[in-house]
Amino acid sequence: MVRYNEFEDCSQLVISPNRSASWKEVKLISAIIALATGTIAVGWALVGVWVILPFAGFEVLLVFGLMYAISINSTKQQVLTINDSTILVSEGRSKPNQQWRFIRRSCFLQYITPRHPDDSPSLYIKDDQCSVQIGSFLNQKDAFKLVSKLEGAGIMVVRDQWWKPQSY
Secondary structure, eight states, rough: OEEEEEEEOEEEEEOOOOSSHHHHHHHHHHHHHHHHHHHHHHHHTTOOTHHHHHHHHHHHHHHHHHHHHHHTTOOOOOEEESSSSSSEEEEEEEESSEEEEEEGGGGGEEEOSSSSTTOOOOOEEEEESSSEETTTOOOHHHHHHHHHHHHTTTOOOEEEETTOOOOO
């Protein structure tokens, strides 16, 4: 997802993965799966197949652990703050834990065309000393929207296949 905000002295792009479920919904789905698995396991245990109980418990823990990991990883976001002289790229979950500052006149957006037409392009903010990948978690539509917004903000876009027509 790409959100664009215009302020008095700068522009801001907030880039985050699309989330289909909130943390509350993930917990609810996990509880439903645990209840169904537990009910089946207890039913089998009552008829004498008690050995199924540890496997059912392991299944519930595995499902919950995977859903937790996916939910946490989908909270990552990048914030690009663009003003007249600099571009600040911040990355983190609830607060920025990494930041990169680029001098606007010496940086550009590198656009690397994907090998498969359904994949998203790789995007990098680069200058002479540093390179930061942005929007690696975006789908193709959102990646094209990000490129359009950065071009609209006056950031130079350098394409690896410059001879091909633009497809967004």
